[in-house]
Amino acid sequence: MDGPVGPSEPGRRRRRPAISCVLCRRRKLRCDRQKPCSNCARSRNGTCIYEDGLSPVHGKGNATASGSVAAAEQLVTPPDSDACYNSPSTIRADRVANLTELISPGRSSHESATARSENESTLPYHATVAEIESLRRRIRQLEKDLPTSTRGPAQSHSAHPPNPAAPNLAPPNPAPPNPAPPNPASTGKYTELDSRFIGNPTYIVRDTPLSDIGHLVPSSIIHKQRMCGQSYWMTCMFSHIQEILDPTRPRPEMSKVFHGLQRCKSLARVIKAHRRPPWPTPLTLDLPSKDLADELVNCYLRTSESVYRVLHVPSFRRDYEELWMPGSSPDKSVVVQVKLVLALGAAVYDEQFSLRASAIRWVYESNTWLADPAYKSRLNIRHLQNMILLLLAQETVCVKADMVWISAGSLLRMAMFMGLHRDPARLLKVSTRAAEMRRRLWNTILEISVQLSMRAGQTPLLSLDDFDTAPPDNFNDEQLSSDEPVPKPDSEFTQVSIARAMRKTLPLRLAIVKYLNGLGSSATYEETLRYDTELRAATRTLHHSMEIWKSNVGNSLSHYAEKLVIFIMNRYFLALHIPFFNAATHENNRTAYAYSRKVVVEATLKTWCLIFPQSSILSEHDKTTPNDLAQLALNGARFFYTTAFQAVFYIAIELKTQLKEEVSLGPVPLRKDLLSVLQEAKEWSIVSVRNGETNIRGCLLTAMATAYVDGLMRGLNTEELALVLIKAAEETEEQCLPILESMVAEFQAYDMPDSLDPSPESGCSQVLEDWKFSMVDTLFDFGSAQPIDWTTQFEPGYQPDFDSY
Template sequence: MAETERRRRRPPISCVLCRRRKIRCNRESPCSNCVRSKNASCIYENHFLQPQQATELHSSISPIAEVAVPSLTSKSSPRAASTTTASTAATYQSSQDIEFLKNKIKQLEERLSQSNETSQSPIQTPGSNIEAISSRIGGTFYVHHEDPLAGQPQNISRSVTHKSRMFGQSHWITGMALVRDILNLIEPHVHEDTCKILTLMVKSKSLARTIKSQRTPRWPSLLKTDLPSKDIADELVDRYLQTTETIYRIIHIPSFKKDYEAHWTSQAEPNTAFLVQLKLVLAIGATTYDDKFTLRSSAMQWVYEAQTWISEPGFKHRLNLQFLQNNILLLIAREFVDVGPDLVWISAGTLVRIAVYMGLHKDPTRLPKVSTFTAEMRRRLWNTILEISLQLSLISGGPPFISVDMFNTEPPGNFDDEQLALEDPPPKPESYFTQTSIAIILRKIFPARLSIVKFLNNHGSSGTFKETLQLDAELRASYKAVLRTLQGYKSTTGSQPSKFAMDVVSLLMNRYCLSLHIPFFAPAMDEAAYAFSRKVVVETSLKIWRGIFPSPLTPVSQSYPDTVLPSQHYLARLVVCASGFFRISPLQASVLIASELMGQLREEETFGPGLVRQDLLSIVSEAKTWAWKCIEAGETSIKGYFLASLHAAQIEGLMQGLEKEELSRFVVKEGEEAEEKCFPLLEEMLSRINPEGSTGAPEQTTPSQMVEDWDLTMSDALFDFGETELVNWGFDENYQGLSFN
């Protein structure tokens, strides 16, 4: 019997890594799986390459080569895909031509690998609109650009993917492309032995992780009855009532004060739900207690205790107005006190569903009859839930998932809290300022702001410039009517809104306007058609900054002069001590102003010397002072101060006319000095947490972990449950499937 012909082993055409994982390879260089896994190289073994496989492999590599190294395809790359005749195929059978093809493919792979590793210019995925911005300092950000449309600029960022999360246009991180110049400027020096930027950043991050671990309360944290002394508690409650409660109506102030006084005098066991509410009020009030947030540790403990109580299963019996109040307060406290502020938007969705489950989306007139007190509290809480949900969608870059047709609840009535204790009280005229007037004003401009957030963050939004101008006009028209109402309050002899409330309303409106025009800010640097957006972004950023800091910040001056009333300190303290919306707003404004100044300096090189705006230049310097104050108040990430220092150095170097290499080294030097300045402050912060020094060595940080807190609303984890981390987009090299690391 003739011996069965032995089958020849099929030559491998997948890359080594895909073949080892036993997953499908698209045979590009690098392949899609290696791109997701962030591998520096993608290796193919072509020892048994046959003509057909050589043609197929080279065809898949050619488009990438045309993007990354176009000179290769025009001069030295063999056009294997066009070899379709039998004679050409026969030629490829010769060992000489096969070796030639193998060498060329190897050269292409090496050149592409070097290009991906060393070039900091955008990496455009073939046939895609996703751009990767990568550096050792900033990590990798995938920017999703505008799909090609007639009349639309191609460099508009529609969203950004970073690690396991995706952010819409309203998230500040979508402006990452604006700091690309600085990253490109310092990146070549990061690899030098003499450069200390990476080393200092890793050390600072390790120290920051140790500080956070020492600060973080135990989980779960059972509710305790202990409180600060009565005089401190009184002041914290007062701070809450003068700030947060003036914007977001949550509690009924007379009822709260009555229960508060009873808590201190009664010998009975305290009401658990009220104790949770009180601790959350104290935690929020602590963010404006002083300039250094000295009660941070206590505030975090109070938030953890409240979170533990609310997280208990089987809370059906708690579905009442006080439970809703506590949930709202918890969201605000988590955002302000920096307990997982980046994930608060997710919890806001749960809160909306609880409110709908309780029927708050239906006006009380359409439900069984209730008292005026109950009806108005339901309207207030639904109004506040809408406001907070929309605001969190704005800062998180997520879709709002709410619409004006999902509810028919009327806005709150124009009542002072004392009126609600009466039977069927009439609301006061609209021209009369009450404790609910600011909430009513925000509700009037809610539809215009909701349209903007949907326009920016909803999936599939085209985001044309024409629509941007239309939404801008609608927002301005709504705000114009609001301003007339606010001006009317000032002309009366009755109650008037506080300066804090007025400043916050202005900040909110400017933030929505700013977010609307930011997508066209970068294109406006090159295309005059979008000059209006550039002007709006610059002037609105200036308004945001000066609305928070009316007078220039200087390192040696007092934060708050004696001539300023204490109530006027609150917003400035909030942007230093709190996290979330109030922290991100000045950060975003300062980055945009720095980008505008660099744009002006570049234009000078083209059109000749011009005037750099001094009002903008002063804010670049003030941004460093503000970022430093944030660290003094307990912020563990030094990257805000580091970035502000880089911006100031680059602008100074450009104004001095430094050449590129000289400018690069100047910026690197300033960055190193900024890091060296911050490190002792972090060490002092750690020593205050553990005066006896029994902290052990700082937690070790790898360069890949170092980029986690570039987005200053992202804390490392909501609660420390151990070593659990968020799901990654990529693949694990040692597991044939999705990675959960």
């Protein structure tokens, strides 16, 4: 039959071309045929498409690949408003239908018409579910293909945020409810660093930059599954370490250095495994001889107890003497307290730290006993004292020293649970001795929390509004045994004078730690200078007080306490100004931040003189024999050791900056005191390894930094500088390797393989496996470094290396 073709027949063609835009025709609206038309303009729709400009929607022609991709970019971009249509979902469905036909031009008009006819009653979008799913799959493929076709070679990680004007190629389907965590290396906030010498992937984070130099200063770093803020000693050093190591990256000779480093690391694991007793370590009554124990107690009282008041010394001595009485059955809490005191005293007993293994065992025994979950029966002052001593011992003896900040949170909450954050005058009436002990312990807990937060690069999670406990009164311990003691004036030195003086600076130091490590803080140089002014005023007050105490007849101010106060205050100056010191090393900022550069150099020199009192930069009158503070740093106490290494490294950075910024025909004059510090630090770090430090990275980086400065002074090119750095690293490893091997040989004399428990719990199976040196190049291959995955599940038996820094 020859008749007109019905509108439902697939062979029907339009007699005249469509002149309205695609969306107006689909919505049955009058189109003014502008680009964009008035309807699309009112709806803020940028996808006004006419059939004559692209492949026809109902035709059989094929658009080019570039035309399809361009249309896909436009159609998928959601509008800001959909004022001229009923709902956003309908508009989105129209775009889906159009985009399906644009990116699938091979579909015949018959198939399209049939699909629309079958679904008109159920889908107002004029598209089938299959078409939408096909569209989604196609868009995902476009997302993968577009970056490679529109961008050039891969760029390095940038600190700039993504461009908001870039086309949004996200698929229309919603995101999954629990998306995977972002890859740190895939965003502009992270910069991966060379992990060959660090041993772990490390990222600089700039999500909360300083307001004026944020592109130069990291706000935190991600290292060893930890995130540390600006006050962490290595946060601002990593980029300088990478700059020093850069000349060695393409050199094949570095494989020998990596092999030696891995061999030293494997030896260190064996040494630490032999020192580490099995866990749990039951508490025993075994104590050293009485004479040795007396000496260790005296070492503790003249060092740690002179600053961090924990014990009532007369009561402690009474309990201590009862331990040695025949037939005595002491309380286990007393035994724990004595062993922790002995461990702290052992760190300064001799230069070689010969009692290191015993001190580690005492700490493990105490930790095992304190880990008993029967807390209700232990809510007392002695238990709180033991928890404080355990934290101090872990920091000093290097037992999980990097994790002490976590335990400090438990200590703080335990004290608050016992009410120490409220002043005893506001509680039930107690004796003067009980009230003063509560104030002393709370004061020590505050000091430990702030200091560990500074070292760990974390916030103290504490504010001045959380407590109202007053500082301890100026009493000697013997006075607290009387009924109505009278506190001494501030000008008279007592056993609590140092603690009281440091308490006056606590609000300022707490504010500085929060300023440096707080979440979302936006620091400015003006604010840093304000804190610097207040810190200098507080330091002058401390200095004035100590001068008064030393002038009094019969004063008992210990040399250790005096030096420790200076050391702590210098650490805050370094933390405040190091971010701006880094900015001052760039040419555009040398003048603006010259003051910070000067402060950092002065503070590093003072720190080094405290750590190394025989330094040649001191006058003959000021030179002294090794003191307790210098001994703690040499024996690896983490607060002192890491600060010393930080000071030395920034002296090397200062020398490097001076050499690079001076342009002259003759030799560049450098400060001899800074050069001498680098040479002394090389020898000092080797002595530290002889005293039992098992991590040689400090020695290695100190030697390479010294060689780097020396190479710049000699005017070496990059090739020659790389050879000098490699030679310095090899020589350092040749010095350290025999020292570590001799330590292992001593353990082998005691039948080391039998003494090591190869069970997964002890971690020694990994140690014995590392002894084979089977993974020399893999651990330090920069090319294979992977970003940190926060969801990684460790295998059974995994034991992190807490003793390394």
